[in-house]
Amino acid sequence: MVTFPVLFFCVWGLFMTLLQDRYRIWTTVGVLAGAFTLSVLSSALLKDQLNGPTLAEQLPCVLGVAVFFVASVFIHTNNLLQKLFVSALCVGNFAYALLFIPLLLGALPFSTAGALGGFLTLLLTLLVYILMGLCLYRPLQRFSERGPSLFLAGMLLLTLLEYLLCLGRLDPLFGIRTPSHRLLLATAVYGALIFCFRSIYQAGRWQARAAQQAAREQMLEMESGDFVDMLASVREVRAAQKGGEYALDTVAQLLQSGQADQAPDYITQIKRSLQLNPILTAYHKNPYLNAVIATKAAFAAQNGIEFQCNAGDADGPVRTAELCVLVNEMLTRACGDAAVFEGEGPRRLRFTAIPGEDSLRLETVFSGSLPEKQKFSPKGKKLTDLLAWLFDDAPPEETELRGLDNTAEIVLGHSGSLTVSGTQEEVIIRALLRF
Numbered sequence: 001m002v003t004f005p006v007l008f009f010c011v012w013g014l015f016m017t018l019l020q021d022r023y024r025i026w027t028t029v030g031v032l033a034g035a036f037t038l039s040v041l042s043s044a045l046l047k048d049q050l051n052g053p054t055l056a057e058q059l060p061c062v063l064g065v066a067v068f069f070v071a072s073v074f075i076h077t078n079n080l081l082q083k084l085f086v087s088a089l090c091v092g093n094f095a096y097a098l099l100f101i102p103l104l105l106g107a108l109p110f111s112t113a114g115a116l117g118g119f120l121t122l123l124l125t126l127l128v129y130i131l132m133g134l135c136l137y138r139p140l141q142r143f144s145e146r147g148p149s150l151f152l153a154g155m156l157l158l159t160l161l162e163y164l165l166c167l168g169r170l171d172p173l174f175g176i177r178t179p180s181h182r183l184l185l186a187t188a189v190y191g192a193l194i195f196c197f198r199s200i201y202q203a204g205r206w207q208a209r210a211a212q213q214a215a216r217e218q219m220l221e222m223e224s225g226d227f228v229d230m231l232a233s234v235r236e237v238r239a240a241q242k243g244g245e246y247a248l249d250t251v252a253q254l255l256q257s258g259q260a261d262q263a264p265d266y267i268t269q270i271k272r273s274l275q276l277n278p279i280l281t282a283y284h285k286n287p288y289l290n291a292v293i294a295t296k297a298a299f300a301a302q303n304g305i306e307f308q309c310n311a312g313d314a315d316g317p318v319r320t321a322e323l324c325v326l327v328n329e330m331l332t333r334a335c336g337d338a339a340v341f342e343g344e345g346p347r348r349l350r351f352t353a354i355p356g357e358d359s360l361r362l363e364t365v366f367s368g369s370l371p372e373k374q375k376f377s378p379k380g381k382k383l384t385d386l387l388a389w390l391f392d393d394a395p396p397e398e399t400e401l402r403g404l405d406n407t408a409e410i411v412l413g414h415s416g417s418l419t420v421s422g423t424q425e426e427v428i429i430r431a432l433l434r435f
Contacts, residue, residue: 004047006122008039008064010129011090015068017133018086019076020144028075035071039064054167057098058091065090081148081156082140088159093132095166096190097125099183135194139201151200155193162189283309292324293351296331300349303339305367311353317435318360322410327351330364330429333403337368343425359416360433368427370420407431 012032021028043060050056069087076083101124105112112120164170165186176182278297284290293309300307311327331351338347349366401408401420411418414433421428 004043004060005040006125007061007094008036010125011065011068012036014086014090014129014133015072017137018140019072019078022075022077031071031075035068039067061094062091078144079148081152085152085156088156089132092159092163093128095163096186097128099166099186103179103183136197139197142201142204155196158189158193162186165189278307284311286320288320288324289327292328296335299335304347305338306346306348308350311351318433325406326362326410326431329404329407330362334364334366337427338366341367343367358435362431364429366427367425369424370422370427
């Protein structure tokens, strides 16, 4: 027979292991120690007033676990459904131990009477609770900060089903005639419970790894875009440096050949050409925003895109970081699409900022075309393709807002709007921010 001090010691361990504590460890241990003492005393008093072996064992157990549940409401951060599940699990483990241990001791080839039987009962009870704690520790710890769910409610009902099954209340329903059959079915229910928890846990880990990998790929893609802009800027600076060296050599040659009167006109011509260098052009008074536009202008120049900018008045009560993100994403999308556009005529990109009294509109017009939505057609497809279309998650489509995720959030935060429209050879992105 499982004694109540041993039982509530195991319950104490499950509550500490499966639930997240709110305070320091000694506070949690102290409160649960008080719950343990109160549970042992109340169960001993209640046991003497009950008749029948089942009531004398189960009601004191339920009362003691209820004391632990009340204590966990104050010292654990889990939601109420998780605490109810752990409480039901403790009661179910007790009923399972009462069913499992006598059958196992009776099947042993030696006598288990006396101290040996008590020792084996203690050991097996600890093993039952330790096994459940080890199997459910990681799943419950992982989902400890989540709210109530239908899955956990189903697991709570499955635990209550297992409890009634161990008590023999469901024998007529399942046609159980012997305790061994009852134990086999109860073990199967426990196996299903552990399998469901472990499956959800592994699925959550897989989703977390997939999300982490997707975030890493997105970060690498953004970094690679920055490296492309950096390379274009370095090339423009080197070209300007070579142009300056060539200009100095030309001026020196004019002076040596006695044509000093032509030097001023040549210097003026060189200054004008330097002003047309995209990396050296002043696009905005804000140096950070100017750097963003200059790098995109350098990228456009390296890819044969005619770049025009009228953003000198792009100002308003917007943080510089948000404004830089807006302009960077809009120009990155425009430069990338214009660079691969294969339409007739030259490729162009025009960026304009139109300030208002209480608004700011950013507009990007560039050579390109909007993505067309692809419809699935079974023609020419294999059976595996059809099954994948029916059952697998569809890959993310390239929509009009491709590459503008942060822009959409910033615009929404300023009660504005973001629209993408265009024709067969031109795309227009408009971002309106209201203040």
